[in-house]
Structure formats: structure tokens, C-alpha cells
Amino acid sequence: MTTASPDSISCQVPELAVIVPTYNEAGSVEELARRVAITLEGVDWELIFVDDDSPDGTAERARELSRRDARIRVIQRVGRRGLSSACIEGMLATSAPYLAVMDGDLQHDETLLPRMLAAIKDEDLEIVVGSRYVAGGGVGDWSARRHSMSKVATRIGQRLIRVELQDPMSGFFMVRASVIHACVRRLTGVGFKILLDIFSTAERPLRFRELPFTFRQRHAGSSKLDNAVLWEYLLMLTQKMIGPLIPVRFIAFSVIGGLGVFVHMAVLWPMLQWLGSGAFLLSQSAATLVAMTSNFFLNNLLTYRDMRLRGRQLLWGWLSFVVTCSVGALANVGIANYLFHEGHSGWFLSALAGILVGAVWNYAVTAVYTWKRPQTK
Template sequence: MAEQRSEPGVELSVILPTYNERDNISALVTRLHSCLQGIEWEAIFVDDDSQDGTADRVREIARADRRVRVLHRVGRRGLASACIEGMLSSSAPYLAVMDADLQHDEQLLPAMLTALKADSLDMAIGSRYVPGGSTGAWSADRAFASRFATRLSEWILKTPLQDPMSGFFMLRRDILHEALPNLSAIGFKILLDIISSTKQVLRVRELPYTFRARQAGESKLDSMVIWEYLMLLLDKSLGRYVPVRFIPFAMIGGLGVFVHMAVLWLAFQGAGFSFAVGQGIAALVAMTSNFFINNLFTYRDRRLEGWGLVKGWISFSIACSIGAISNVGIATYLFEANTAGWISSALIGIVVGAVWNYAVTSVYTWSKPKAA
């Protein structure tokens, strides 16, 4: 019987979350080959079902290069969750995360690995804000926003950092597994998520690099990045007490009250409909507005589209109608039984209705997609 030859395992996995980055893939793989000579490495592209064929381009390269592979996610979105899935798919003891748009300096990867191994560090971070680092050609507005976000991060950070907003870092696998049970997986700031999820203060070194200009494709930064960052901060500070999604869900529900009253006034006072008809129209409009705003913000990572949007609206409306009945029924019972005053009864009814609406719609309207 022929003896099986064993090959050395992968020492370093480079995790690369992608969305519409097809034109950058070949250049990035070439650069990784150039800078990681002498290291057993692999590149794991985690693609959120790009429409430009990013995953197909990675597969083309992977057929000729065993160091390259792709995780193609369908129905799941978000940089943080993509990075987590990519890291968990690896067996390497060292894990690096970087963007696939060529803005992070891949030449820093060997220095990161050396620092982790030689100095017994938990994490090495590519930093734009330590001496020698730079944000490159950033506008003044973007530089200010990054600095402001950095100051906000001090609210939840356990390990002091100059650049906690960096998306370019390397860590030991055991640190990932320590943080894993507490990860929020919200938005883009996976480094901040990991550092604030560990029980210990990490041994970290920040290495300087210059943030490069994008060469191809379009930036993914938009106003929703700010929203998701705020949700991450809320989850890290309040998530142990209340689900973070419930906070915007309840706020949007409060906005729905104003929508309801405005539509009721227009229908009843303005258009001359009966109060019952006006109330029905107002309730339908308020529920519809709440549904679309929640779909846009609260459940951005599970956003419904196409036919799913229609089915989601139906299930949301049914759930909220039941919630409204529960609200009125419980409040009325408490008041008529002299258990509470009218204000307390009303508030308890509102809370019960809101919790019901959130719990049911999170399961049936915006259910977690099955792994693909």
C-alpha cells in the first residue's frame, strides 16, 4: 500500500469580503502571491451574491490556484457576518481580514504575521493614525467622520487603539473563538466588534500603512454605514438587556403613531370619511410605512425584495393587527379591573403590542435566511 504524503497545512488565511469587486480580483491575487512568498497561505473570498460576477471570477482563478477559494452567500448580507463566516471556514491558526478593493496595503501582511508569532501578540492592526500611517487622499469630511467615529468607539473599547475603525488586521484563531459568542455581526466594523467582545484586554500592535485610492469598482460607503455603526454601539452597550433591533423597531413604531394621526385627520376631517373608515385607512397607511422603514433600516441585512416584499408586508400587517387587538384588550382589561390607571393601562398595552409585533415579525416577516 502506497504511503500517503502529507503536505503542510495553511498557516495564514486571508479573508476578503466582496460585493461587486470583479475587476479587482485578479490584481489582488497576484499581489498576495508576490508578498506572501515563503508562507503557507490561502485567500478566502466571501461574496454576498455580487451582480457583476465576482464569485465566478474567483472560481475561474481557483480552478488554477488551489490557494484561492470562494464562499458564495445567497440571501445573507453584511461585511461583518461575511468575515466571520470566512474565518470559521478556515483551519489556519492565523487569520487576516482585508478589503478586496486594493485600498489596504497587502505588503503589510508578512509584518503582521511576524509580529503575532515573534512577540506573542493577540492581534496586529493596519493603522492609518499611528506615526507613519496616513489616510491618503481622503476628503476633509471623510477624515472628520472617521475621527468622530473613533471617539465614539471609546464607549465600548476594552483595548485602547489609535485606529479601531480599521478594516485591515490579523489575529490568532483562539481570539476569534473567545469573542465568537458575543459578536454582534452588525455592519462594517468587524475589528471593533471582535475587540469589544473578548473578556480580556488584548495584546495589540498597530502597524502604519497608507490607505490607497480605489482603482476599480464603486465605494460601498453610504449613509447606512453610519446607521449600522450606531446599531453596533447600541448592541455592545445595551444588547445584554434588550435586542438591539427592538430599539429602532420601537422608534419606528412611535413614528407610526404620528403617521396614523396625520392620515386620520386628512381622511376624517379633510375628506369627510366616517371616523371608522378614516381609522381603518390610517391604520393601514401607518402599518405600511412602518413596514417599509423597518425593511430599509432595522432589517437592512435581511431586506426583502420582489415577491418577498409583498409577502412580508402581508405577514407584517397581520401580525401588527393582532398586536393592536392585544394592545387594546390588555389595556381595557387592566383599566376596567381597576388594576391600573388609564395612563398606566395604555402604556402597558402599548408595550405588550410592541413586543408582540417585534417578536412575531422578526420570526415570520424577516426570518433569518437559511445557509446557502
């Protein structure tokens, strides 16, 4: 029996891959697949759902569609979360020369895909952006607050990439695969704004065009946007400014640690005023515990948002945080107490030195023992 060599096996490589990151979109994936199939009739396409282990069964619903249509594929990520990183993973999982990214909630206008494909090919572009902020586009029924936040974020993004892109915050675009392959190792993969990440990472200005579309209402489910989106956006900008050598989680942990200094001092100072300097050890210990608790809840909400602890896990997480940070806390209190009584450095500098010593230990051990894996939401 002879075995066919890989070179002799014929297969149809899709011209366009549509990458759809999902989380709790079980009610939308079938309708999205139906619309994409109608819109891209005559195009060799594939649709790749990249699901972050949705508890509502989004991945299984998408697999049911794949059993009926081989052009539909599913990547179910377990232990990894985040829209940008999901998009990157989906874009690297296809051989298609053109890649489109769109949301799974039907708020992006899929009928724009053929125009995007024609433009990127016929005009020799590298990226085509579905824009809400060029003539003919719109944001639909957005609230005034959301619209204002988007405009501010847009202005910041434009300053970062320094090109005349009207909607750098768009999550709807088409890009040549070669652009992604050239810059993928420098992408942060942080947060929700993968388009801004691509533009700011490219070594030279990209050839682009914006096509207008109007943002639609959700087909099903609820919005994933919350105040943490702004936090992740700021982290991504910070990562871009300082480079890839410092992990973004460490940046977030450090920022929250800095806020913890203010919490610590806000507790320590009034206790010293009330109890006197003779109670410095007690006051420093109490301030350390309060600041530690504050840091735990903020890190759970923001730094480890993709691994957020809830319910009973939240209590156990706090306990593990306190226990595993006990060495750092003892060093914090011991060093601060020694400097205050023996080094004559004053209460502020003594407390600050203790905080800095404990911070390094806290980051190292909590990454291992407190937030071990993503929790089911």
C-alpha cells in the same frame, strides 16, 4: 489494499490565511489575488474569499482563480450576509495560526502583510492593526463628511474598548487564530467593524501594535458604505453593552417600534383635535395603519437590511406585513378603545397600551412571514 490513516497523511498547513469578505467585487478579486501572491512570496499562505452570494458573479470569478491556484479558496454564503459574520466564517475555515483580514476592493495596502506577519511573530503580539491614524498613515481622498464621521466613530470605539488603539475602526488587521477561537462565541458578528468587536470581546487587553498605511481608491465597483453602516455600528455597540441574550434584530425592531410610537401619536393627536374624541376608534385605526407602514419601511431598510425587499417584493412584503400583523393591530385598537372608553385612562395611555400589545405579535410573525430569506440585490 491498505488505507492510509489520517496521521500518516502529510499536508502543508498554511502559516497565514488572508480572509477577504466580498460582495460585488468581481472586478477586483483577480488583481487582489495577483498582488497577494507577489507580496507573500516565500510565505505559506492561503487566500479565502468569503462571498455573500454576489449577483455580479464574484464567487464564480474567485473559483476560476482557485482552479489555477490551490492556495485560493472560496466560501459562497447563501442566506447569510454581513461583513463581520463573513470574516468570522472565513477565520474559522482555516487551520492557519495567523489570520489577516482585508477588503476586496484593493483599498487596503497588501504590501503591509509581510511586516504585519513579522511583527506579530517577532514581538509576540496578538494582533497587528493597519492604521490610518498613526504617523505615516492616511485616509486618502476621503470627503470631509466621511472623515468627520470616522473620527466620531473612532472616539466612541476607543471609549468602548478602553485601550490606546488609534484606529479601532480599521478593517485591515492580522490576528493570532488562538485569539479568535477563544472569543468567537461572544462576538456579535454585527455590521462592519469586526476589529472593534474582537477588542471589546476579549477577556483581557490584547497585545497589539499599529502599523501605518494610507487608504487607497477603489480598484473597481462602487462603495458599499451608506447611512445604514452607522446604524449597524450603533447596534453593535448596543449589543456589547446589554450582552448577547437579546438578539440584535430585536433591538433594532424595538428601536424602530419606539419611533413608531411618535408616528402613531403624531397622527392620532391632530385627528382627535379635528374629529373630536367621539372619533377615537377611527383615529386610532388610522394612526395604527400609518405607524405600521412606517415601521415596515424602516425595518426593511435597517433591521432586515440583509434581507431587504425591493420592487414587486416590496409591495408583497408590505401586504404580508399588514396581513400578518392584523391580529396585533386588532388587539392594539381593541385594547386601546376599551381602556379609553371603559378604563378612563386617557387617550395617550390607552393608545400606548394598545401599541405595546401589538408590538410583540408584530416582531414574531414578521420574522417568519415577511422577511423569509435574503433577496437578490
